Amino acid sequence: MSQDQPRKPISERIWDFFASVKLSFFLLLLLAVLSIAGTLIPQKEGAAAYVRAYGEAGWRFISAIGLNDLYHAPWFVLIMALLAANLVICSINRLSLTMRILGKDPAQEAGSMRKAKDSFTLTGEPASNLDKARLVLERLVGNSAQAKDGERTVLFAQRGGWSRFGVYLVHTSVLVIMAGALVGNFWGYSGFMNIPVGSSVDHIMLDNGQAKPLGFTLRLDKFNVAFYPNGMPSEYRSEVTFIDGGKEVQKSSLIVNDPAEYKGIDFYQSSYGNDLEAMEVELIRADGSKQPLTLKAREINQLPGGAKAAIQGWRERVQMGAMYDGPVARILYQEKGGEPQAYTAFNPGVKMPQSGPLKFEIVKVQTEAYSGLQVKYDPGVWFIWVGCTLMVIGFFIAFYFSHRKVWLRLSPTGQGRTKLEIAGATNKNRQSLARLISRLSHELGGGPKKAE
Amino acid sequence: MEALSNQILVAVTFTFLAASVLYLCHWAFKSKVFGWAASGVTWAALGVLTLAIVLRWVASHQMGIGHAPFSNLFESLVFFAWTIAAIYLIIELSTWMRTIGAFAVPLAFLSMLYALTLDPSIKPLLPALKSNWLIAHVITCFLGYAGFAVSAALGAMYLATGQAKDPASPRALVLDNLIYQTVVVGFILLTAGIVTGSIWANSAWGTYWSWDPKETWSLITWLVYASLLHSRFMRGWQGKRMAVFSLVGFGCVLFTYFGVNLLLSGLHSYATGK
Incomplete structure (x- = not known):
């Protein structure tokens, strides 16, 4: 760190930069702060919603830097990639150090005893105490090595060296999770399908609005909503049949929290509702004459006499206080040779301002129930579960296991007695080392000692 | 009853x-x-x-x-x-x-x-909450939150009892270590909470992660505590800074717990039906 040292070559400085804990610290906090922005600004809304909330200029700014889909914006992904690079390089740097520590010759380590933390005198010469000391040390710590230092003998043992790999396990797990997310992003897809009861559907609508054929067909045999006594829904259940190559291959019962899988694709109970099939209406002209019509949904209806009509939109139930409670439809009607005009239709007998020379009244609404399924294919999901498991295991190793080294030194005191000194070192968790030393001291005859 | x-x-x-x-x-x-x-x-x-x-x-x-x-x-x-x-x-x-x-x-x-x-x-229970993961998710999350709460209490105590004046005193060192230990407990449990939550989300909503505000804030909290744990390896971050950090982290916990539900909308708002 001294300033007199010659400057390192640029490649090494870049390496050191990426290997530093400071960079990890900074990147983790940066990701945290940027993520906050994504929870304050609504994500993945339509342009109109942003213009309404932030104005034209605000929306131009938001869309320019991708704040409307922050977590997938290139710069956000880049910061995650930097964190990944930081993880890898920092780990490589540390790993060589760790291997050097673990590769040390125990006999040599025995010769470099640390400062004694405890010492007491035993009866008998060192030679007669050596075997007992070694036995206790090996039982409580591990295989021992021995070094001579003139008249003095030093025993060395260590345990938990493997726990130094815990941190690498954690870092690897983060990379595995990131890899899983990438795999899902590149090779996975997600979308939804609405299946009317009794119908079959062979494609899904992807999140980007495109249709994607499944290669097989799903038939909704039954859809049921169960309720609690207080009226709250307790269960949504879709009974579906998978049809592949013209054959019924699988029957599944889909409920929330219990999806079905076919050919690696998962189907989730997501929503339900009623779709309009057709509407029976009555067309009332200014002269009071009435004409019954049946208008099909989702198409332009050719009517007798050359007129055309279509249902632009509808609501199953609209409540307007005491004025109205019932279905409402918006009907586009075009007389032969005339201009199309939009009318709002209500149930019969309702006094509403008329929007044109004609009036439409809703006589009957034909709907069909559909079940909405979320559909997902994600080959990366197993990476995620493996990564999560490794991470939790890695945490336990990294935080609750330590590499502890213990030295015992036996020296003659001159009166046929032995001075026994205990020293220890650990890479973390000093209390656990202190407990180990006090146990050793107790078993070797140092008398009961309170833990620090 | x-x-x-x-x-x-x-x-x-x-x-x-x-x-x-x-x-x-x-x-x-x-x-x-x-x-x-x-x-x-x-x-x-x-x-x-x-x-x-x-x-x-x-x-x-x-x-x-x-x-x-x-x-x-x-x-x-x-x-x-x-x-x-x-x-x-x-x-x-x-x-x-x-x-x-x-x-x-x-x-x-x-x-x-x-x-x-x-x-x-x-x-x-709403249909979305009917899952065995509910218990695992809630228990791990709240034990984690409690670990962070106690570490924040320790941080407040560190500052209120003037330990920063003599950060090398035995009491200050014990407190500093306790803050670290409780953060570690909270961090492992929060991780387990996020993992159980994403397993659950994967079976309920069809995705293990959807950047829903609650999820994102739990990640923000996780990132803040992850940086706290890394700060341990940087010089000068023990003691007072650690105490302040534990309070900031707990602020994130509180926002994840209350702020998201009160101020932001998302999948975790069980106030409205499906």
Whole structure:
């Protein structure tokens, strides 16, 4: 760190930069702060919603830097990639150090005893105490090595060296999770399908609005909503049949929290509702004459006499206080040779301002129930579960296991007695080392000692 | 039985208040009597609170809508108070530093007090909440939150008792280490909470991660504590900075818990039906 040292070559400085804990610290906090922005600004809304909330200029700014889909914006992904690079390089740097520590010759380590933390005198010469000391040390710590230092003998043992790999396990797990997310992003897809009861559907609508054929067909045999006594829904259940190559291959019962899988694709109970099939209406002209019509949904209806009509939109139930409670439809009607005009239709007998020379009244609404399924294919999901498991295991190793080294030194005191000194070192968790030393001291005859 | 459980919860709230006052007296007057009384009252509160939670569980089964009492804000606040008291008492047993109680136990009281302002009635589970992962997710998350709550209490104590003036004193070092240890406990449990949550989300919503505000804030909290744990390896971040950091982290926890539900909208808002 001294300033007199010659400057390192640029490649090494870049390496050191990426290997530093400071960079990890900074990147983790940066990701945290940027993520906050994504929870304050609504994500993945339509342009109109942003213009309404932030104005034209605000929306131009938001869309320019991708704040409307922050977590997938290139710069956000880049910061995650930097964190990944930081993880890898920092780990490589540390790993060589760790291997050097673990590769040390125990006999040599025995010769470099640390400062004694405890010492007491035993009866008998060192030679007669050596075997007992070694036995206790090996039982409580591990295989021992021995070094001579003139008249003095030093025993060395260590345990938990493997726990130094815990941190690498954690870092690897983060990379595995990131890899899983990438795999899902590149090779996975997600979308939804609405299946009317009794119908079959062979494609899904992807999140980007495109249709994607499944290669097989799903038939909704039954859809049921169960309720609690207080009226709250307790269960949504879709009974579906998978049809592949013209054959019924699988029957599944889909409920929330219990999806079905076919050919690696998962189907989730997501929503339900009623779709309009057709509407029976009555067309009332200014002269009071009435004409019954049946208008099909989702198409332009050719009517007798050359007129055309279509249902632009509808609501199953609209409540307007005491004025109205019932279905409402918006009907586009075009007389032969005339201009199309939009009318709002209500149930019969309702006094509403008329929007044109004609009036439409809703006589009957034909709907069909559909079940909405979320559909997902994600080959990366197993990476995620493996990564999560490794991470939790890695945490336990990294935080609750330590590499502890213990030295015992036996020296003659001159009166046929032995001075026994205990020293220890650990890479973390000093209390656990202190407990180990006090146990050793107790078993070797140092008398009961309170833990620090 | 539901009514009995609710009455006990009211009593427990004021028991935590009494314990908080006793711990504060212990701290102010350095009196052992207050300390022993405070511990006794807190143990009693935890025991009775456990009973109330079990009664509530049993009551829900008697109503025919049996589910673990971890399903809404009211029940989570009650359980949060339980986890704070439990983790604090474990630390008290291992350190005998009762002054910590003056900072930790009031948090349990506040959690209970907030719960008392809410509707305590037992309601059936929405379909999305009907999962075995509910219990694992809530228990891990709230034990984690409680670990962070206690570490923030330790951080506040570190600052309030002037440890920053002599960061090398034995007491300051013990506190610094306790902050670190409780953050580690919280961090592992928060990780487990996020993992169980994403397993659950994967089976309920078809995606293990959807950047929903609650998920994102739990990740923000995780990132903040991850940086705190890394700061341990940088010079000069022990002591006062650690104490401040633990308070900032707990601020993130509180926002994840309350702020997201109150201020932001997302999948976790179980106030409205599907």
